[in-house]
Amino acid sequence: MEASSPAGLDVTDVAARARATDEIKHVGLSGGALVVGVTAASAFNEFVPPGHRPTDFLPGAESVVVAGSPGPANAAWRSPNRRVMEIAGYDFRENVASIVMAEHIEATYGYRAIQGPTLPTSGQHPPLSMMLAAVLAGLGTRSIAANIVLNPTYGLLYYAAAVTTMPLEPDHVLEENVCPARSCVRLYEQEGRTPCMAVCPADEGGCIDATIEDGRIVHSYFNRERCSTRAMNFGIRGHIKQLEILMDTDDADERHDLVYSDDFRRNLAAIGRYKESVAQCFECMRVCPVGRYRRKLK
Numbered sequence: 001m002e003a004s005s006p007a008g009l010d011v012t013d014v015a016a017r018a019r020a021t022d023e024i025k026h027v028g029l030s031g032g033a034l035v036v037g038v039t040a041a042s043a044f045n046e047f048v049p050p051g052h053r054p055t056d057f058l059p060g061a062e063s064v065v066v067a068g069s070p071g072p073a074n075a076a077w078r079s080p081n082r083r084v085m086e087i088a089g090y091d092f093r094e095n096v097a098s099i100v101m102a103e104h105i106e107a108t109y110g111y112r113a114i115q116g117p118t119l120p121t122s123g124q125h126p127p128l129s130m131m132l133a134a135v136l137a138g139l140g141t142r143s144i145a146a147n148i149v150l151n152p153t154y155g156l157l158y159y160a161a162a163v164t165t166m167p168l169e170p171d172h173v174l175e176e177n178v179c180p181a182r183s184c185v186r187l188y189e190q191e192g193r194t195p196c197m198a199v200c201p202a203d204e205g206g207c208i209d210a211t212i213e214d215g216r217i218v219h220s221y222f223n224r225e226r227c228s229t230r231a232m233n234f235g236i237r238g239h240i241k242q243l244e245i246l247m248d249t250d251d252a253d254e255r256h257d258l259v260y261s262d263d264f265r266r267n268l269a270a271i272g273r274y275k276e277s278v279a280q281c282f283e284c285m286r287v288c289p290v291g292r293y294r295r296k297l298k
C-alpha cells in the first residue's frame with residue numbers, strides 16, 4: 001500500500017481516511033444514492049470463491065463503496081395497476097451514483113476505481129454480488145423473502161458499487177437482522193407464517209418457507225428457479241424461451257404470430273432498453289412491513 005495518494009492523502013492517517021470516506025459517501029448521496037456504505041474488498045474472501053472477489057476485477061482493490069436506491073416512487077406500491085411497479089421508476093440511480101463515486105475517486109484522490117460488474121455473463125450468478133456487498137457494507141441483511149437484502153429504514157433497495165484501490169474506512173455489518181420484523185414474528189407465532197410466506201408459500205406452489213425460533217430465522221427456504229419463472233419472464237431468458245419455441249414450430253403462421261406477439265416485442269425491448277421490465281412480481285415485498293411506513297403518503 002502506498003503511504004500517500006497523488007492527491008496528498010496520507011492513508012495511514014485514520015482521521016484523514018475517515019474524512020475522505022465521508023466525502024466520497026457524500027458524493028454518492030448527491031449523485032442519487034439514498035444510502036452509501038463501505039466495506040473492505042478483502043471481506044468478500046470469506047464468502048465467495050476466487051473469480052467473484054473485487055480483486056478479480058480490479059487488482060489491488062482495497063475498498064468497495066456501495067450505493068443503494070429505491071426503484072419506483074413510494075406511491076407506485078399503491079397503484080391499482082400492478083404493472084406500474086414493473087415498468088416505471090427504474091432509473092437505476094444506484095448505478096449512476098457508483099460511477100460518479102468511481103470517477104470522483106480517480107479524479108480527486110488518484111486511485112483506480114471501477115463500477116462493480118453486476119450483469120451475469122453466464123448463468124444467474126453475477127460476477128460480483130451486490131447483495132453481499134450491501135450486507136458487508138452494513139446497509140442491510142438478507143430476508144426470508146427471496147433472500148432480498150432489507151435495509152432497516154427503507155426495506156427493499158437496489159444496489160451498485162464502486163471498487164477502488166483506495167483504502168477507506170469500512171462500515172460494519174449490521175448487528176441485528178432486519179428480518180423477521182417484530183410484527184412478522186408475532187404473526188408467525190399466531191399463524192405459523194410471516195406475511196411473505198403467506199403470499200408465496202412453498203408448500204402451496206410458492207417459493208418461500210422458513211422456521212423462526214425466539215424471533216430468529218433458524219431455517220429458510222427459497223425456490224429461486226420457481227420465483228424466476230414468475231418474477232423474471234421478460235428479457236433475455238424469456239427471449240431464449242421464445243426462440244426455442246420458434247425453432248420447434250413448423251407452421252409459418254404460428255411463427256409469424258409469435259414474432260409479432262406482444263410478449264416477443266417486450267422481450268426484445270427489455271433487452272435493448274434494459275429497463276423496460278425489471279420484474280413482474282413484487283408480492284412478497286408488497287406485504288413486507290420493513291420501511292412500509294414510508295409509503296404511507298397523502
Ligand code: SF4
Pocket residue numbers: 145146199200206207208226227228230231281282283284285
Ligand atoms: S417475487 Fe413473487 S414469486 Fe418470487 S418469492 Fe416473491 S412473491 Fe414469490
Ligand code: SF4
Pocket residue numbers: 143144145178179180181184194195196197284287288289290
Ligand atoms: S415480511 Fe417479514 S419475514 Fe418476510 S421478508 Fe419482510 S420482514 Fe422478513
